[in-house]
Amino acid sequence: MFLQVSNLSKTFGKEQVLRNLSFALDAHRMMSVLGRSGSGKTTLLKIIAGLESPDNGRVELEGKAMNETPAHLRNIVYLYQEPLLFPHLNAFENIAFGLRLRKWTEADIRQKTETMLDHLELNGQAKKMPAQLSGGQRQRVAFGRALIVEPKVLLLDEPFGALDTETRTAMQQLLKRMVAGSQITTIFVTHDLKEALLMGDEIALMQDGLLKKYETKADFVQDARTGVQEEIGFWTNIQSR
Amino acid sequence: MLKTMLKYTFAGAVLFPFALLLVFSFGQNWRFPALFPALWTMDNWQLLLTSQSDLAQSLLRSLSISAGIATAATGLGFITAKHIAYHPWRQQWLTLAYLPYIFAPVILAATLQFFFLRLGLAGNVPGVLFAQLLIAYPFGVIFFTGFWNDRMRAMEQLSATLGGNKRQTFLRVLLPAAQGALLVCFFQAFLISWFEYGLTTLIGIGKVQTLTVKVFQYIGEANIFHAALASLLLALPPAGLLWVNKQVLFKTS
Numbered sequence: 158m159f160l161q162v163s164n165l166s167k168t169f170g171k172e173q174v175l176r177n178l179s180f181a182l183d184a185h186r187m188m189s190v191l192g193r194s195g196s197g198k199t200t201l202l203k204i205i206a207g208l209e210s211p212d213n214g215r216v217e218l219e220g221k222a223m224n225e226t227p228a229h230l231r232n233i234v235y236l237y238q239e240p241l242l243f244p245h246l247n248a249f250e251n252i253a254f255g256l257r258l259r260k261w262t263e264a265d266i267r268q269k270t271e272t273m274l275d276h277l278e279l280n281g282q283a284k285k286m287p288a289q290l291s292g293g294q295r296q297r298v299a300f301g302r303a304l305i306v307e308p309k310v311l312l313l314d315e316p317f318g319a320l321d322t323e324t325r326t327a328m329q330q331l332l333k334r335m336v337a338g339s340q341i342t343t344i345f346v347t348h349d350l351k352e353a354l355l356m357g358d359e360i361a362l363m364q365d366g367l368l369k370k371y372e373t374k375a376d377f378v379q380d381a382r383t384g385v386q387e388e389i390g391f392w393t394n395i396q397s398r
Numbered sequence: 399m400l401k402t403m404l405k406y407t408f409a410g411a412v413l414f415p416f417a418l419l420l421v422f423s424f425g426q427n428w429r430f431p432a433l434f435p436a437l438w439t440m441d442n443w444q445l446l447l448t449s450q451s452d453l454a455q456s457l458l459r460s461l462s463i464s465a466g467i468a469t470a471a472t473g474l475g476f477i478t479a480k481h482i483a484y485h486p487w488r489q490q491w492l493t494l495a496y497l498p499y500i501f502a503p504v505i506l507a508a509t510l511q512f513f514f515l516r517l518g519l520a521g522n523v524p525g526v527l528f529a530q531l532l533i534a535y536p537f538g539v540i541f542f543t544g545f546w547n548d549r550m551r552a553m554e555q556l557s558a559t560l561g562g563n564k565r566q567t568f569l570r571v572l573l574p575a576a577q578g579a580l581l582v583c584f585f586q587a588f589l590i591s592w593f594e595y596g597l598t599t600l601i602g603i604g605k606v607q608t609l610t611v612k613v614f615q616y617i618g619e620a621n622i623f624h625a626a627l628a629s630l631l632l633a634l635p636p637a638g639l640l641w642v643n644k645q646v647l648f649k650t651s
Contacts, residue, residue: 208555228558235559237552245574255560258570306560 158217159184159342160205160310165214167200174200175211176366182359187336187343189357190368191350191383197366198346202312205344206235218309234308238318240299242287248298249274249283255306273301276335293324300332304339311336311343317352329355350384416633422626435623442627453612453624457631460592460609463527464635467534467591472584475538476576482539483546492543495536503533504596514601521605529601530594534587541583545576578647585643589636 158181167175174197182188192198203209205216207228216223223231242251250257253270261269274283277297287295296316303311316332317325333356336343345356346363353360360377361370371377378385422428423442425435446454482491498506507529511520519525553575557567573580595610602611609632616625 203555206555206559208559228555229561229563231559232561233559235556237556239549239552241549241553241556243553243571243575245577254557254570258561258566302560308559 158182159219161215161217161220162201162205163215163217165201165204165216166212167197167204167209168212169200174366175204175214178214178366178368180361180368180370182342182344184342185340186358187333187345187356188359188361188370189353190344190346190361190363191348191353192346192363193348196363198363199314201363201368202235202314202344202346205310206233206312207231208235232306232308233310233312234303234306235312236299236303236314236316238315240287240292240295242290242295242298242302244287247284247286248279248290248294251287251298252301252305254302259306269305270301273305276338277301277331291324292320293328296320296324296328297331300335304335304341307339308341311341313343313345315347316345317347317349325352332356350388354385416630416637419626419630419633422623423630425623425626428622442623445624446627446631452607453609453628453631456607456609456612456628459523459607460632461635463523463530463608464588464591466527467530468584468588470531471534471538471587471590472580473538474535475540475583475587476542476545476580478535478539479542480546483543484551492540495539498533498536502596503594504600506532507597507600511600520601521603523606526598526602526606526608529597530591533594533597534590537590538583538587541586542576542579545579550575581643581646585639588639592632592636 160182162181163179165175165178166173178197178201190198190201200209204211205223207223207226211224218231218233242248243254246254249270252273253266256266256269271283274280277300279294279297279301282290282294287298290298299316313332317328320328329352345353347353347356354374354377359370360374361368362377362380362383363369364382369380371380377383381387421434424438424440426437426439426441428435445451446457448454482488482495485491501509510529510532514520514525514529517525519528550572553571554567557571562570593610594608595614598606598608599611602608604611607615609628613625613628613632616622616628
């Protein structure tokens with residue numbers, strides 16, 4: 158397996174956030190993780206990214222244990238709900254940030270960043286500062302900044318939570334297209350049922366510190382705990398009135 | 399019309415003390431109720447240019463002490479505040495940082511003078527530097543505690559997952575993001591040191607004559623012309639720093 162998470166446990170104070178959590182993910186796949194607030198989604202992603210240490214358990218990437226590898230050497234990018242653009246850098250420099258850290262040549266940085274701006278449909282916005290961009294544009298820049306370094310795994314923590322419905326739909330499509338194009342293994346965390354179904358090639362439910370990965374989306378739909386049946390019931394009732 | 403009048407009135411109110419000090423710094427022989435001195439001279443200013451002049455030495459000493467204090471308080475405060483902000487005992491550490499402000503500087507100095515004497519730090523510049531740092535360093539810590547918030551931590555973590563090591567993250571993310579705050583802190587710590595009188599007088603035991611101490615000395619001697627000159631010199635560096643601060647902050651924003 159490309160990404161293997163085994164028996165992860167994490168406790169904050171008296172609260173056990175992760176309970177012997179395990180799952181595996183193949184390369185170039187996007188897994189949606191549905192979960193309510195406080196279900197341990199963010200902690201799971203932060204442990205995979207190397208931003209938190211587990212109390213127990215292992216994270217393996219391409220068969221190599223990652224527990225002792227610091228975050229900056231994992232090549233696993235973690236994106237927050239907020240775009241968190243660096244306020245002192247314009248859109249171009251925000252996207253090019255990871256390439257500058259890797260000391261690419263100026264010509265290569267320019268060429269690759271301009272291509273990325275093009276893919277993100279941000280032509281003409283390169284010199285704008287974060288405060289001058291709309292919410293959707295800021296989120297695009299954040300994606301560009303993550304994708305340009307070609308991470309082995311991309312971790313998305315409710316990335317569209319702060320966007321309006323229309324922008325959210327457009328961003329979902331853009332992300333799917335870009336991730337598919339770049340073949341990056343992705344974990345997409347959300348509390349939105351429809352978004353979880355739409356975004357993932359694979360789907361999982363996170364509840365009380367445990368993660369259940371479903372064989373098929375049909376299995377996910379059938380499981381009463383996911384809330385899909387409840388949702389279907391709601392719309393059926395509305396329609397029959 | 400009213401707006402313009404208000405603008406000029408405000409500018410006049412700000413500039414009037416400077417103008418008055420400037421006028422008196424060129425004067426000699428003033429008697430009440432005359433509006434201006436009877437004699438105009440460059441003698442007071444020429445005093446500054448002589449290498450043995452106390453005033454010139456005080457000016458240089460004050461500039462060095464204040465620049466040193468501002469640099470140390472800003473740098474140390476920035477780093478220390480980060481550790482405190484993310485520490486589980488954040489509140490307790492912060493309470494410690496407020497401790498020097500419980501007493502007036504003079505009382506603090508009187509309390510500490512014995513220890514300074516025993517350590518050989520009384521009556522010399524290193525002692526005054528250390529004493530002023532006791533006030534300015536906690537100020538830097540308190541000032542930057544708000545800067546190190548969850549958002550800044552998230553940015554730091556984001557930079558790490560994008561491949562930035564601690565040094566790169568510090569130089570490319572944290573330092574530029576803090577540029578405005580660093581400037582303001584430097585400016586304010588400079589002012590704390592620049593106008594510090596109580597601690598400097600007691601720990602310096604009259605041997606470390608900063609410009610502020612000199613102004614009080616001239617006033618005590620009823621030497622209004624030298625006091626005016628020293629006061630003008632005292633007001634100019636903060637005014638210059640304020641202008642630089644404004645330029646940089648407006649450029650940044």
